[in-house]
Amino acid sequence: MTYRILIADDSDAIRDVLREALVDEGYDVSEAASGDEVLAEFNGNEDPKPDLVLMDIRMPGKDGLEVLRTLRLSRDAELPIIVMTAFGSASTAIEAMKLGAFDYIAKPFELEEVTVTVERFFERQDLSDRVVRLIAESNRDEILIGDSPVMQDVYKTVGRVARSDATVLVSGETGTGKELVATVLHRNSTYSAGPLIKVNCAALPETLLESELFGHEKGAFTGAVAQRKGRFELANKGTIFLDEVGEMTLSTQKKLLRVLQEREFERVGGTNSIKVDTRVVAATNKDLPREIDAGNFREDLYYRLNVIAIELPPLRERRSDIPLLVEHFLNKHRYGRGSAPARISQEAMSRLLAHDWPGNVRELENTIERAVIMARGGIIAADHVTFPGQETRRPVDVTQAIADGTTLDAFLKDMESRYLREALRQAGDSQTVAAGLIGIDPEELRHRIERTELS
Numbered sequence: 048m049t050y051r052i053l054i055a056d057d058s059d060a061i062r063d064v065l066r067e068a069l070v071d072e073g074y075d076v077s078e079a080a081s082g083d084e085v086l087a088e089f090n091g092n093e094d095p096k097p098d099l100v101l102m103d104i105r106m107p108g109k110d111g112l113e114v115l116r117t118l119r120l121s122r123d124a125e126l127p128i129i130v131m132t133a134f135g136s137a138s139t140a141i142e143a144m145k146l147g148a149f150d151y152i153a154k155p156f157e158l159e160e161v162t163v164t165v166e167r168f169f170e171r172q173d174l175s176d177r178v179v180r181l182i183a184e185s186n187r188d189e190i191l192i193g194d195s196p197v198m199q200d201v202y203k204t205v206g207r208v209a210r211s212d213a214t215v216l217v218s219g220e221t222g223t224g225k226e227l228v229a230t231v232l233h234r235n236s237t238y239s240a241g242p243l244i245k246v247n248c249a250a251l252p253e254t255l256l257e258s259e260l261f262g263h264e265k266g267a268f269t270g271a272v273a274q275r276k277g278r279f280e281l282a283n284k285g286t287i288f289l290d291e292v293g294e295m296t297l298s299t300q301k302k303l304l305r306v307l308q309e310r311e312f313e314r315v316g317g318t319n320s321i322k323v324d325t326r327v328v329a330a331t332n333k334d335l336p337r338e339i340d341a342g343n344f345r346e347d348l349y350y351r352l353n354v355i356a357i358e359l360p361p362l363r364e365r366r367s368d369i370p371l372l373v374e375h376f377l378n379k380h381r382y383g384r385g386s387a388p389a390r391i392s393q394e395a396m397s398r399l400l401a402h403d404w405p406g407n408v409r410e411l412e413n414t415i416e417r418a419v420i421m422a423r424g425g426i427i428a429a430d431h432v433t434f435p436g437q438e439t440r441r442p443v444d445v446t447q448a449i450a451d452g453t454t455l456d457a458f459l460k461d462m463e464s465r466y467l468r469e470a471l472r473q474a475g476d477s478q479t480v481a482a483g484l485i486g487i488d489p490e491e492l493r494h495r496i497e498r499t500e501l502s
C-alpha cells in the first residue's frame with residue numbers, strides 16, 4: 048500500500064523540494080498552501096484522508112498551531128502531523144508537540160532528516176496498528192506480544208497443543224511470560240469453558256500445599272475443621288496451573304506423579320479416590336534436569352510434566368521484540384483515564400534496546416509504567432528510563448561459563464558489552480564522559496561499541 052503525504056507550506060519552492068524527495072521515496076504526495084486547505088482535506092467528505100501531513104507552522108490565514116488546535120478538538124489521539132518550524136522557535140515546537148503533533152523538524156532542514164522522520168512515523172504507525180489488531184483479535188487483555196522467530200515458535204506450539212490434553216511444562220527465567228502463556232493456552236484449549244486454577248507451589252509449606260492441591264477430610268490434621276476440596280477437584284474440566292513446580296518437596300512430587308499417571312487421588316486424610324479430568328500446565332524457572340542430577344526433582348515426574356515443552360527465551364535474546372512490547376505497554380499504561388498513550392523518543396528507545404533485562408518482560412513493563420509517570424504522559428526522554436538496582440545484576444560465574452561451553456571469545460565479548468553498557472549508563476549516555484570513566488579515548492570507545500554491536 049502506498050501512503051499519501053500532504054505537504055503544507057506556503058512556499059512553492061519548499062513544496063517542490065519536499066515533493067521531489069518524497070516521491071523518490073515512493074510516497075504519493077499532495078499539496079496545500081494554507082492552513083485552511085489542510086483543514087479542508089481532513090474535514091471534507093473526500094476519502095482517503097492523508098496518511099501524514101508535513102506542515103509548516105507559519106502559513107497565511109490559519110497558522111499551523113491553529114490547525115493543530117482545531118484538529119485536536121475532533122480527535123484525542125496523536126495527530127498524523129509532522130510540523131516544520133523556523134530554527135530557534137523551540138517554544139512553538141514544544142507547543143506543537145503538546146497539541147499532538149508526531150514530531151517536528153527545524154528549518155532549514157536536510158532532506159535526509161525529513162525522510163528519516165517520515166519513515167519513523169510510518170514504522171511507529173505500523174507498530175501501533177499491529178498492537179490494536181492483536182488486541183482486537185484476541186478480544187482480551189491477555190495477549191502474547193512479540194514476533195521474533197523464537198516467539199513465533201512459541202505461538203506455533205501453543206496453537207498445536209491447545210486442542211490436545213497433553214501436559215505442558217513452560218520454562219524460562221523470571222518475567223518471561225510463563226503465566227501468560229499458561230493463560231493463553233487455557234483460553235484456546237478444549238478446557239476453556241472450565242476454570243483456570245492457579246497454584247503457586249513455592250508459596251506454601253509441604254502439608255498446606257498438599258491440602259491445597261488435593262483437599263482434605265474433616266479432622267485430617269489440626270485445624271482441618273471441615274472437609275475441603277482441593278485445587279485439582281476445583282479444576283475439573285478446566286486447567287490447573289502449577290507454578291514454580293520445581294519447589295515441591297519430593298514427597299509432594301510423588302503424589303503429583305500419581306495424579307498425572309492415574310488421573311485420580313485421595314483428599315488428605317481420606318480413602319475415597321477422586322477422579323478428575325484436568326489439563327495440567329506447569330511452570331518453572333529452574334533448570335529441572337540439573338535439579339534431577341542434584342536429587343531434588345524426580346526424573347519420572349519430569350517426563351510426565353515435560354510431554355510438551357515450551358521454553359520462553361530471555362528478553363535479551365529477542366531484542367527485536369522490544370519496540371512492539373513497548374508500544375503495547377504504552378497503550379496499556381496510560382497516564383490518566385482516557386489519555387492518549389505516551390510516546391517514546393529515539394534516545395529512550397535506544398536505551399531500552401541496549402539494556403540487559405534480567406527481569407525480562409516484567410521489568411520492561413515496569414520500566415515503561417515508571418517512565419510514563421516520570422514523563423507525565425508526554426514524551427519519554429532517555430532519562431525517564433531508569434533501572435533501579437542495576438548494580439546487583441547477574442554476577443560473573445566463570446565456572447558456569449566454562450561448564451556451559453562458552454568460548455573465551457564469547458565470554459569476553461559479553462563482559463565487554465556489559466561493561467561498556469554500564470559505563471554509558473553511568474555517563475548518562477555520553478560517549479566522551481564514558482570514555483573518560485573507563486580510561487580509553489572516545490575514538491577507541493566508539494570502535495569497541497561498534498565491535499560489540501551495542502548502540
Ligand SMILES: Nc1ncnc2c1ncn2[C@@H]1O[C@H](COP(=O)(O)OP(=O)(O)OP(=O)(O)O)[C@@H](O)[C@H]1O
Pocket residue numbers: 190191192193219220221222223224225226227228332375408409412
Ligand atoms: N510476550 C508477552 N507479551 C505481552 N506481555 C507479556 C509477555 N510476556 C510477559 N508479559 C507480561 O509481563 C508480566 C510478567 O509475565 P508473567 O507473570 O507471565 O511471567 P513469569 O514468567 O510467570 O514470571 P515469574 O517467573 O517471575 O513468575 C505480565 O504482566 C505479563 O502480562
Ligand SMILES: [Mg+2]
Pocket residue numbers: 225226290
Ligand atoms: Mg509466574
